[in-house]
Amino acid sequence: MKVSKGRSFLFRIPEGEEILSFINEFAKRHNIFIGTVYAIGTLKNPKIGYFKEDRRQYKIMELKGTYELVSLMGNISIKDGEPFAHIHVALGDSDGSLYGGHLVEGEVFVAEVFIQELLGEPLERKPQKNGLALWDAEE
Amino acid sequence: MKVSKGRSFLFRIPEGEEILSFINEFAKRHNIFIGTVYAIGTLKNPKIGYFKEDRRQYKIMELKGTYELVSLMGNISIKDGEPFAHIHVALGDSDGSLYGGHLVEGEVFVAEVFIQELLGEPLERKPQKNGLALWDAEE
Amino acid sequence: MKVSKGRSFLFRIPEGEEILSFINEFAKRHNIFIGTVYAIGTLKNPKIGYFKEDRRQYKIMELKGTYELVSLMGNISIKDGEPFAHIHVALGDSDGSLYGGHLVEGEVFVAEVFIQELLGEPLERKPQKNGLALWDAEE
Numbered sequence: 522m523k524v525s526k527g528r529s530f531l532f533r534i535p536e537g538e539e540i541l542s543f544i545n546e547f548a549k550r551h552n553i554f555i556g557t558v559y560a561i562g563t564l565k566n567p568k569i570g571y572f573k574e575d576r577r578q579y580k581i582m583e584l585k586g587t588y589e590l591v592s593l594m595g596n597i598s599i600k601d602g603e604p605f606a607h608i609h610v611a612l613g614d615s616d617g618s619l620y621g622g623h624l625v626e627g628e629v630f631v632a633e634v635f636i637q638e639l640l641g642e643p644l645e646r647k648p649q650k651n652g653l654a655l656w657d658a659e660e
Numbered sequence: 661m662k663v664s665k666g667r668s669f670l671f672r673i674p675e676g677e678e679i680l681s682f683i684n685e686f687a688k689r690h691n692i693f694i695g696t697v698y699a700i701g702t703l704k705n706p707k708i709g710y711f712k713e714d715r716r717q718y719k720i721m722e723l724k725g726t727y728e729l730v731s732l733m734g735n736i737s738i739k740d741g742e743p744f745a746h747i748h749v750a751l752g753d754s755d756g757s758l759y760g761g762h763l764v765e766g767e768v769f770v771a772e773v774f775i776q777e778l779l780g781e782p783l784e785r786k787p788q789k790n791g792l793a794l795w796d797a798e799e
Numbered sequence: 800m801k802v803s804k805g806r807s808f809l810f811r812i813p814e815g816e817e818i819l820s821f822i823n824e825f826a827k828r829h830n831i832f833i834g835t836v837y838a839i840g841t842l843k844n845p846k847i848g849y850f851k852e853d854r855r856q857y858k859i860m861e862l863k864g865t866y867e868l869v870s871l872m873g874n875i876s877i878k879d880g881e882p883f884a885h886i887h888v889a890l891g892d893s894d895g896s897l898y899g900g901h902l903v904e905g906e907v908f909v910a911e912v913f914i915q916e917l918l919g920e921p922l923e924r925k926p927q928k929n930g931l932a933l934w935d936a937e938e
């Protein structure tokens with residue numbers, strides 16, 4: 522889908538906030554219905570998911586401790602009538618080893634976020650047979 | 661090189677497509693000669709490369725199974741007269757461990773892609789002595 | 800903070816340059832005071848950091864050899880009166896394993912960089928009690 526550029530936001534999420542909720546609330550508060558999200562920082566006790574196709578649901582992994590947020594990449598679209606952020610993260614431990622997957626939650630120690638609003642036709646996640654909520658695919 | 665912004669595209673690649681071919685074909689179909697590419701999703705049986713400087717070629721690694729596409733980052737420019745996507749990926753397994761490198765190929769389970777077209781002087785990859793095809797370097 | 804779009808730059812850093820210095824010098828030379836930075840490529844002997852909250856400083860890890868630069872993500876703002884790039888990286892070794900954290904330094908073999916200048920109110924890093932230099936948090 523072709524989109525045009527809307528507003529841009531660069532900001533730091535306050536320490537202690539839950540990162541995914543904060544981004545979703547930010548999108549709702551600013552009426553961002555389509556967008557891209559990128560961030561770096563440091564997260565505590567992040568939970569990440571790996572989608573189990575056979576079970577049609579995510580396996581959730583709880584990482585204990587503090588991790589460098591090496592990359593946070595995702596998008597905003599509509600799910601259940603509201604702005605919804607779908608985000609993947611790479612997380613580094615104190616030895617520099619990386620872990621990652623689908624972002625489920627994480628406590629912010631530092632999060633420097635760039636959100637680019639996009640404007641276009643409504644982009645909506647719809648439940649699929651495989652258990653995921655996805656946009657219509659590009660033809 | 662200074663560039664200006666062209667069109668923006670946010671879309672999902674259909675399940676079953678080979679991701680790198682799809683992005684290259686998308687660029688050709690839409691006449692995108694310069695651009696940036698970002699994506700998240702899930703890939704099956706991805707192949708990644710590590711450039712061996714001494715052999716002047718990539719070592720190819722075949723990952724078996726399904727991986728969270730934690731980050732896909734790259735660019736589009738001209739190679740051999742056609743739009744060409746150069747892309748690196750980070751991939752997460754079912755334990756949250758990450759693997760990655762130069763994207764060689766991967767079967768799409770889910771791929772949510774953002775492409776930003778850029779406009780400017782022709783940006784072309786030219787064969788180098790080291791075995792890579794690169795742009796002229798910034799002075 | 801809401802920002803607007805400034806200039807865009809897509810370029811290759813010459814082989815042999817130290818990547819973080821080059822990006823900082825690029826920002827200074829072009830008077831980029833706010834921005835986002837993304838890159839892929841290959842780095843030699845990169846040094847990465849993990850922030851130790853209890854010591855209020857980074858633990859530095861020196862990686863030996865050549866690594867695929869799988870993702871470089873960061874931002875530019877003002878620190879000590881000058882443009883300053885804060886960057887995190889994911890790095891892949893010859894087996895496809897990933898390492899990463901806060902970018903301290905790295906010798907460029909290849910670095911293909913996209914910098915988006917942003918325009919807005921001055922965005923400045925200020926020393927915090929926790930040992931980091933951070934922007935004011937979003938309210």
